[in-house]
Amino acid sequence: MKKILLIEDNPQLLKNKIEELRHNFTYSIDTVENFEQLQEYIKLNKENVFIALLDYFLDGAMEGQSVDLLLEHNIPTIVYTQEYSTDIREILLDKCVFEYLIKKPNSDLLYSTRLIERVYKNNFIKALIVDGSESFRNQLAENLQQFGLASLHSSDANTTLELLKNHSDIQLVLIDLDISGDIQGVELVEAIRAQFPSTSLAVLGMTPHGYNSQLSIEFLKKGANDFITKPFVKEQLNLRIMQVLEMLDTIQEKSIEATIDPLTQLKNRRALEVESKVLIQSALLTNKPLSVAMIDIDHFKVVNDTYGHDVGDDVLKLISKVLKSNFRKKDLIVRNGGEEFCVVLDDLSLEKVINLFEKLIKKIASTPYEKDDVVINITASIGLFHGINNNIKPMLSLADKKLYVAKKTGRNKLVS
Numbered sequence: 001m002k003k004i005l006l007i008e009d010n011p012q013l014l015k016n017k018i019e020e021l022r023h024n025f026t027y028s029i030d031t032v033e034n035f036e037q038l039q040e041y042i043k044l045n046k047e048n049v050f051i052a053l054l055d056y057f058l059d060g061a062m063e064g065q066s067v068d069l070l071l072e073h074n075i076p077t078i079v080y081t082q083e084y085s086t087d088i089r090e091i092l093l094d095k096c097v098f099e100y101l102i103k104k105p106n107s108d109l110l111y112s113t114r115l116i117e118r119v120y121k122n123n124f125i126k127a128l129i130v131d132g133s134e135s136f137r138n139q140l141a142e143n144l145q146q147f148g149l150a151s152l153h154s155s156d157a158n159t160t161l162e163l164l165k166n167h168s169d170i171q172l173v174l175i176d177l178d179i180s181g182d183i184q185g186v187e188l189v190e191a192i193r194a195q196f197p198s199t200s201l202a203v204l205g206m207t208p209h210g211y212n213s214q215l216s217i218e219f220l221k222k223g224a225n226d227f228i229t230k231p232f233v234k235e236q237l238n239l240r241i242m243q244v245l246e247m248l249d250t251i252q253e254k255s256i257e258a259t260i261d262p263l264t265q266l267k268n269r270r271a272l273e274v275e276s277k278v279l280i281q282s283a284l285l286t287n288k289p290l291s292v293a294m295i296d297i298d299h300f301k302v303v304n305d306t307y308g309h310d311v312g313d314d315v316l317k318l319i320s321k322v323l324k325s326n327f328r329k330k331d332l333i334v335r336n337g338g339e340e341f342c343v344v345l346d347d348l349s350l351e352k353v354i355n356l357f358e359k360l361i362k363k364i365a366s367t368p369y370e371k372d373d374v375v376i377n378i379t380a381s382i383g384l385f386h387g388i389n390n391n392i393k394p395m396l397s398l399a400d401k402k403l404y405v406a407k408k409t410g411r412n413k414l415v416s
């Protein structure tokens, strides 16, 4: 697990605040209180640390030696002091520290936690620097590294598009106006956007100082998320990067949300339409059948009418859990709507599939809903289609017809 290293003689206050403010708990916080402890800690644990929060005036290192030690080990570092000092700020920016903040109660804490989240997430993605100058690329790469962001480099359009095609973890491209080759930065943005929409990739244009400001605007018109003028102050660069990557995260989170049923956390009908296409393509290629099952809870209206809608919701959640536990991770399990679910399985013989769904019917019937004094026995009916078609709709419709037969002929059964 990745860790925050908090280096300060009174770590509890900041530690509590960060615990309180952070959104997810996938990282933990270690603390050291003086320079000696820091040296020892770095020796043993540096690989686990993704960010250090450092009190500049640390016991045993009042001249900022701890900053050097952390940067020597490429650990992204935010430095705090009690009072703001322009001198310290200059020293730190020179050393490539990516942020310097004041340690007043609550001051900048929200911003700190935003930075921490960003640096953490930066560990899992990459940036691509597109610039004609190797020395500029190297310097920018160093800045990005201090922000937890590893980078790939390119000086021309073809290499850039090739790298993007082969590295799906690139989520940010920084493109200079002047690049090598015939295609210039602005046109490259257009070419990138033709293949990589703003839902999957952030683009930041870089304009050399003194250029016509219209050219920066062209970056935006061609699909860049933002632009920045060189030479830039590191804080400005980091803030722009944070902004565009946070926006990308939000878009991606929303698009995942749009495919998830909020009640059961199963995938929804929209996901079924998209993901079944991949399963169909691969089934057609390998000439292997798909199994499409429509699963419908029996007499669910009675549950709602007798025990209320909330209990009905709990029953839907219970059935969703049973479904999840009954299939492989790669299987597509969907809440179609209401009390109807759909499961799509690939690469299984009819005999095996029938066996699986017979078992599922028994499992549902032997898993009653139980809360307080209420016990509700649940059963479900299943219609199964086994075969292949180049569209999910006819397969669903055939499974639905079998489901209708199951309902008409007694429920709590599978019809294939």
Ligand SMILES: Nc1nc2c(ncn2[C@@H]2O[C@H](COP(=O)(O)OP(=O)(O)OP(=O)(O)O)[C@@H](O)[C@H]2O)c(=O)[nH]1
Pocket (backbone or CB within 6 Å): 263, 296, 297, 298, 299, 300, 301, 302, 304, 308, 309, 310, 311, 312, 313, 316, 337, 338, 339, 407, 411
């Ligand atoms: N609690 C709850 N109920 C829902 C939800 N969506 C649909 N329903 C209810 O599900 C019930 C479905 O009823 P019917 O279509 O008559 O089906 P049934 O009672 O299960 O009968 P059969 O399918 O013929 O066995 C209706 O009462 C809907 O209001 C939901 O999200 N939560």
